[in-house]
Amino acid sequence: MKWSQFFSTSIGKKLLVGATGFFLCTFLIVHLAGNLSLMKDDGGQAFNLYADFMGHNPLIQTLAWGLKVVILIHAFLAIQLTIRNQAARPVKYAVKPGNSTSSWYSRQMAVMGSILFIFLVIHLANFWWAMHYGDIPSSTYDGKEVGDLYTVVWTAFENIGLVVLYIAGMIALSFHLIHGFKSAMQTFGFNHPKYNGMINFVGLWLFGIIIPVLFAVIPVYIYYKQIA
Amino acid sequence: MKLTLKVWRQKNKQDKGQFETYQVSDVSKDMSFLEMFDVLNERLINEGKEPIAFDHDCREGICGMCSMYINGRAHGPWDQTTTCQLHMRAYNDGDTIVVEPWRASAFPVIKDLTVDRNAFDRIIQAGGYISVNTGNAVDANAIPIEKHDADLAFAAAACIGCGACVAACKNSSAMLFTSAKVSQLALLPQGHPERATRAADMVMQMDKEGFGSCTNTGACEAECPKGISISNIARMNRELFSAGFTK
Numbered sequence: 488m489k490w491s492q493f494f495s496t497s498i499g500k501k502l503l504v505g506a507t508g509f510f511l512c513t514f515l516i517v518h519l520a521g522n523l524s525l526m527k528d529d530g531g532q533a534f535n536l537y538a539d540f541m542g543h544n545p546l547i548q549t550l551a552w553g554l555k556v557v558i559l560i561h562a563f564l565a566i567q568l569t570i571r572n573q574a575a576r577p578v579k580y581a582v583k584p585g586n587s588t589s590s591w592y593s594r595q596m597a598v599m600g601s602i603l604f605i606f607l608v609i610h611l612a613n614f615w616w617a618m619h620y621g622d623i624p625s626s627t628y629d630g631k632e633v634g635d636l637y638t639v640v641w642t643a644f645e646n647i648g649l650v651v652l653y654i655a656g657m658i659a660l661s662f663h664l665i666h667g668f669k670s671a672m673q674t675f676g677f678n679h680p681k682y683n684g685m686i687n688f689v690g691l692w693l694f695g696i697i698i699p700v701l702f703a704v705i706p707v708y709i710y711y712k713q714i715a
Numbered sequence: 716m717k718l719t720l721k722v723w724r725q726k727n728k729q730d731k732g733q734f735e736t737y738q739v740s741d742v743s744k745d746m747s748f749l750e751m752f753d754v755l756n757e758r759l760i761n762e763g764k765e766p767i768a769f770d771h772d773c774r775e776g777i778c779g780m781c782s783m784y785i786n787g788r789a790h791g792p793w794d795q796t797t798t799c800q801l802h803m804r805a806y807n808d809g810d811t812i813v814v815e816p817w818r819a820s821a822f823p824v825i826k827d828l829t830v831d832r833n834a835f836d837r838i839i840q841a842g843g844y845i846s847v848n849t850g851n852a853v854d855a856n857a858i859p860i861e862k863h864d865a866d867l868a869f870a871a872a873a874c875i876g877c878g879a880c881v882a883a884c885k886n887s888s889a890m891l892f893t894s895a896k897v898s899q900l901a902l903l904p905q906g907h908p909e910r911a912t913r914a915a916d917m918v919m920q921m922d923k924e925g926f927g928s929c930t931n932t933g934a935c936e937a938e939c940p941k942g943i944s945i946s947n948i949a950r951m952n953r954e955l956f957s958a959g960f961t962k
Contacts, residue, residue: 488915488959492915492959493955493958493959496959497918497921497928498918498951498955500928502952568928571928572930573927574820574927575819575888575925576818576887578818580784580818581734581813581815582787582813582815584787587788588788588933588934588937588938589885589932589933589934589937590932593931594885666932670931673948673952674952675952676949676953676956677949678945678948
């Protein structure tokens with residue numbers, strides 16, 4: 488079987504969607520670990536030094552561009568498969584089964600993914616663009632001058648609208664990953680009674696609940712800290 | 716019982732089709748769903764009307780012919796049941812029941828509730844077999860097979876090719892059917908020599924037929940009258956990966 492044949496099959500494409508999705512899941516863990524320092528009571532030193540390191544380390548920068556390519560591959564293949572799936576049933580049923588045979592969020596991966604994509608564009612425009620190409624204030628730690636992204640973030644989350652948008656984005660992330668993680672594992676061929684419980688647990692609790700909730704807590708914390 | 720039936724009527728492949736409503740009275744709770752259709756059809760014939768075309772054969776739940784999508788569920792509301800084994804005690808007097816054919820571009824409607832499922836046959840022809848030299852029959856116990864594997868292969872082989880998995884899947888995907896056929900052979904020693912080409916050929920044929928791809932919602936497993944597990948889909952993926960990465 489040639490590579491071109493393999494990656495032309497629906498399963499070959501799904502393998503790429505799953506693999507890119509899994510890579511994005513691991514990225515979330517790193518991103519969250521850094522973001523949590525936004526809530527550290529040190530005037531932004533830990534977060535700004537972290538952001539500076541991430542923004543200037545050549546290896547991280549290469550990975551960051553790779554990350555954007557991965558997101559685009561993930562989205563492109565998922566859209567391609569979704570169009571194909573829609574075409575596979577030209578005449579729809581008059582009566583639909585609702586949630587009796589599958590969970591609603593497992594059927595809304597494209598919708599949640601689209602919401603996440605819009606969220607990502609706004610998110611990058613807010614902070615990534617500001618950090619790299621915007622005119623942001625700077626702070627000096629031990630004689631080193633770094634961009635003060637901490638202040639940019641804290642100022643941004645004075646806006647309740649943005650806080651709500653971020654919570655909505657994280658709700659979409661939660662449902663996307665509750666199904667996405669275990670779905671990727673199934674696509675990879677990991678389905679075994681000994682491990683299914685663990686896969687479902689990690690998918691639901693770590694990627695579906697803990698990570699999105701901790702991400703969402705940050706803007707809420709900043710908002711309340713500032714109005715207090 | 717008195718029931719209101721809304722049934723999909725379509726003259727032929729080209730016809731657009733529409734729902735027609737029928738009132739059916741004197742329905743016994745002990746009738747099967749198909750027997751209720753027989754009663755309605757006899758009445759239609761007596762009235763000089765065209766009876767409703769629907770597929771059926773064994774009427775004992777093993778042939779997989781009775782494809783009906785009933786009130787949003789493949790083969791009706793009961794789990795692990797074909798339409799012929801669905802009985803009218805599942806319904807109450809005065810109920811309205813909507814009956815549609817399987818909906819998939821790969822399963823075109825031939826007439827009314829009858830669909831063309833030759834796509835499944837072509838998937839089997841692509842690789843759902845083992846090649847054996849003819850001659851004397853080999854002793855059935857000559858090849859030792861572990862009980863666990865034999866049970867898994869048997870569970871996969873229980874697939875009757877009814878198409879409920881395709882009908883139930885929001886993407887009209889045939890992954891559960893194809894994976895059951897790939898699995899029943901991949902699990903047994905007789906299926907090993909051709910396992911890589913089998914998985915590749917069957918998956919490529921499945922895609923070619925225009926079935927959608929799997930999004931792992933599990934609706935197929937929930938609707939399968941034979942309880943085929945989606946663990947077979949994971950196995951087929953592994954089979955295809957071994958073909959894709961090593962062959």
